[in-house]
Amino acid sequence: MTVTTEAPIWRAFYDDGCKYLRSAEGGRNRPQVFTPDITFNLAAMAIEKLSMALLLEAGDIADNHTMHDLVLSLSRLPDLDLGLLEAIDNLGRFEDLCPMAPPQNAVVLAEDVPAILAVARELHEVSLQRLPLASEAELHTPR
Template identity: 30%
Template sequence: METSAYFVISELKSVQSIDGWQEFFDHGNGYLGTAVAAFEKRKKAYSAGILYNLVAMAIEKFVMAALMRHGTMPYNHTMVDLVEAMEKTFPGELTELRAGLLQLDKYQEICDLEGFSISPPAMEEIPSMLVLAGKMKSLVIDKISFS
């Protein structure tokens, strides 16, 4: 084994997890499961805006689980901040997901009180969001250990 590879493995083993990361993962599963079931059953109570928020919450919870498992936190909880933290913690792993994740921020710009705006997605956009959340879940499962 190369010295540099051994160093990286040793370094990862010494990372101190932040308590509660498993709960974040479980909550992400719950949000995503609710969104998938509601979309598949075409429940009228679940508008595109509500489904979008469930997907965004699922992704946020999955990201937080991965980051906390590796002993780090994002600067904030916008998709931009979550993507930045994931890219720092898992370099090169978000290549396929990055653009879709950043796209999610366009529906709610709520950090600036003067520029506050919410514009829900069309229902036709929800399937790709569900796929995105599923891919994030798979990535996170790959990056955390449940031992």
């Protein structure tokens, strides 16, 4: 009999979310490369991946991958802070996902970046509290 210690699928999403968040946070020190729009997109990917980790660990999956759809899916999880869900939903104003329609999204400004990163960090903190991570070292070290 072979015993495997393969990580659950949600773990890969968590790890990816941590990497995207770390990249977005690191970009603050290189504004000539990491424009507000790039930082938003990295933070949005972190939010999507962390959301998927939470949903998959709970036996659920996102209905779609816009901020609004992630919020609708996350709202099925018990006891998530409504303020966090509203903040994630509010980030949808920066999304431009439909190349067939004229752009209707808000432009990400430098002054928006701290609030965007704060939302991603808060979701990361929720992930740390809710996901069954094996050890303290794993909490901040993606694989």
